[in-house]
Amino acid sequence: MQLGNRIRRNPRLLLKAVRDAPATLVELNRLYHTRRSDRDYNQNGIDVFEQDWDNLVILDACRYDYFAESTEFEGPVERRVSRGAASREFITGNFSNRALHDVVYVSGNRWFLELREFINAEVHAYRDVERDFYVSRLDGDKRDVGYVPHPETVLDSAVEAAEEFPEKRLIIHLMQPHKPYLGPKSDRFTYDGGLRSTMAASGADIETLREAYRDTLEITLDLVESTLDALDGRTVITSDHGELLGERLRPIPVRWYGHREGVYVPELVEVPWQVVKEGPRREISADPPERMPEVDEETVEDTLRTLGYVP
Template identity: 40%
Template sequence: MDTRSRLSRALRTPILFCRHANRLYHRRFGRRECNEDGVDPFEADWDNLFVLDACRYDMFERRAELPGRLERAESRASTTVEFLRANVDGRDLSDTVYVTANPQLSQHRESIDARFAAVVDVWRADGWSNEHGTVLPETVTEYALQAAEEYPNKRLVVHYMQPHYPFVGSDADFDGGDFSDPEATEENVWVQLLQGQTDVDRDEIWELYDGNLDRALPHVEDAMRELGGKTIVTADHGNMVGERAFPIPFREWGHPRGVYTPELVDVPWLVYESGARRTIRAATPDDRDESPDDDVVAERLRDLGYAE
């Protein structure tokens, strides 16, 4: 959806107009394309960078018991696409392999010049769970360990889909929408909540959201211990769960692009070291053209709750 279409839609829907106005404020009326106060994770020293999709710092601090030293960091982005554009676009990452459960890099491959040594799209046919409408965390860990064997002298970025919607980590049920079923609605859960299309208690949403992170953490820890070296666990962005936005103080849900509230940009930065460091060498980027059908990418993104 282009900028003009977004603005037209916002003008027709008051709450979306408020969101658009807040975005203009946070992006300084178009003078910046990302949160310039955020950290650049690719400048840090690590062998493995684990990215938990849409994981807030406060959520991680409250739920995670992973080994290592936890700090708070600030992301440069409030969406995955922003994260990729701000951190990998046009960058030489020929010493790095990107193992990802999120199709956004493939979706935006023409506008994001990602120069990785290789990209492992876990969300393709073999890694995708049709039952859950997402990539499960144990599958991501399995692919990450395989990538470490195939590319023993590369840094690894391992992008887990959880705790991002859809909710697969809780059996909680409630009236107002079956959010465990990615086919239940054409609108993602956060858009339903934003527009008042469903009446669900925030505590119930938090239970589901927390459950998604809980579902992933044991598999993240398995990967941390198996891969060894220096690992950083972080997130591409956070998520709002009915907190007041700024400067227009309406209740915001989800992770709208270009809005940099603490709930959206405060992310975990967990450092864990175990065993010998890898010897990292750059390589010629993998130029194999395995781009999936655009319809497949669009279907995956719909299941993951991305609404454009």
């Protein structure tokens, strides 16, 4: 019914459906998964701010199953359900209508900047990390600003924030294992918006994609491990959402790559939750927020568009 109403309001959608049948089937899957919901996120997911942590390391687009196979940290890896199948849903579902004045957010993901006024959300301080990881595009050029921050850059910024704000909870949002990839297979990809477009532009097969994703995750986890000594308190690693690496959706079994809001299949909403360090707990306090950084809205949208989030 929803899709029929959309087509009546915009007949061009029917032409698009004919030209790109897989995308239409993904939309039908989304309508199936959200048919009983009037919310902008997955209501079955956990509220991360009701969990026990001093430092929350968020790996972007990290699946539970790949993490459980790759982590070398001691302790159990719990399977949690995220409030988002994509970053926008995760941010909306966890931050909306909250004054989180005891939280400092160090982020390589710019969705909080894009949404904060719309969702009425505040944190004590926000650190937007420099985009310093350059990658080639289809035209062979490189952006004036980096595509995403390298994980080491985000972690260095997080260590600085931990020293600057010793009485705050710290969120460290890394862009990896989301593309662009790290490691020996990274040069097999020509990045073009979303992962589906990247796969088409690159000509890479599914196995190469999955190996590149796993390599990126393992490299990132090694860098996180090297940072833990600088973070006191209780540190947890989790993810905002998962990633489809050529699996078929449900209930309509179309093959897909990347992530899509409102498609609540296990590959997209099942995320890891692992306590990776238990140290002396910090005394947490809430204080009036700092002024948000001045980041040009066009720059934010350009970043999200390059990553495939904004058409």
